[in-house]
Amino acid sequence: MSDKVVLITGTSSGIGLTAAVAAARAGFTTVATLRDPARAGALRKAAETAGVELDIRRLDVTDAASVEECVAGVIADHGRLDAVVNNAGAGHVGTIENESVDAVRAVMEVNFFGVVTVTKAVMPHLRATGGRLLTVTSVGGVIGQPFNEAYCAAKFAAEGFMESLAPVAATVGVTVAVIEPGAVASEFVANVGIEESAAAEAGVYGPALANYLDRTRGAFAAAQTSEAVGEAITGALTTGRPAFRIQTSDAARTFVGAKLADLDGSLVQTATSAWVA
Known part of the structure; x- marks a missing residue:
């Protein structure tokens, strides 16, 4: 894999960090991107501990100029791009009566339009190498979940986009797949930004939100590790022909399977x- 180049977005922590290290360990030249290079400390430490090298670059998926600059730099320096992992994303908990439409738009910007922007920029280069385009969605991209209206809408959109793109991309040699983790123990949970006081401030939705948060804490207490998801992503990068839809745990497969039936x-x-009851 030493001549194969993979670009991964959102690698400052969690799934992106572990996927970058796992891909480098598998032999890929790994371009690990993140919005703020000042937050690359954990990524650098993980790479050093694993004994691998990463090409760490800035890429903000919500800024088209940043995406274009990063991709152009990768091509200039490495000459090719064999795989891309759309991983950058942001969690969000809320319900529409209690939040602004602008807040919902912001969630869509990161979790959906960020994926679209990166995909547009990399497709010509993946077409040139017969490469792979992987997008980390979620079981929340299949099943709508309480107080996750904006987040699930964005992930549903990403899945619909990729499901539609996959057969078209295949005609020009590009393989498209989505990665669907369930609950994952990572900083993503903390980054959602829900305070202990949220339920008390949620008005008529307070009791339902309190029940949802109690249930969610329990689910994440038994969550899959981000390392396991990173290994699943590496498997999708290296296997002969990955499935379009890849769940990363038995729990995720059971959950998604219920919806599809x-x-x-x-x-x-x-x-x-x-x-929420």
Whole structure:
């Protein structure tokens, strides 16, 4: 893999960090990107501990100029791009009556339009190498979850975009897949920004939010490690022909499988209603 170049977005922590280290360990020349290079300390330390080298660069998925500059630099320095992992994203918890439309737009900008912007920039280079485009979505890209309206909408959009792109990209030699983790123990959870006082400030939705947060804390207490997801991403980069939809744990497969078999939506609604009751 030493001649193959992979670019991964959102590598300052969590899944992106572990995926970058795992890809480098597998032999890829790994371009690990992040919005703020000043936050690369944990990434550098993880690479040093693993005994691998990373090419760390700035890339802000919400800034088209930043994306173009980064991709152009990778091509100038490495001459090729064999795989891209759209991983950068931001969590968000809220319900529409209590938040602004601008807040929802911001979630879409990072989690959906960021994916679109990177994809547009890299497709010509992946086409040149017959490469792979992987996008980390979530089980929340398949099942709508309470108080995750904006986040799930963005992840649903990313999945719909990639599911539609996959057969078109295949005609020019590019493989497209989505990675669907369930609960993952990482800084992503802390970065959602929910305070202990959130339920008390949620008005009529306070009791439901309190129940949701209690349930979510329990789910994340038994969460999959980000290292396991990073290994799943590396598997999708190296396997002969990856599936389009890749769940990263048995729990994720069970969860997604329930939705895909739920033709009228009643099974999912019954399950998720219990989270807030």
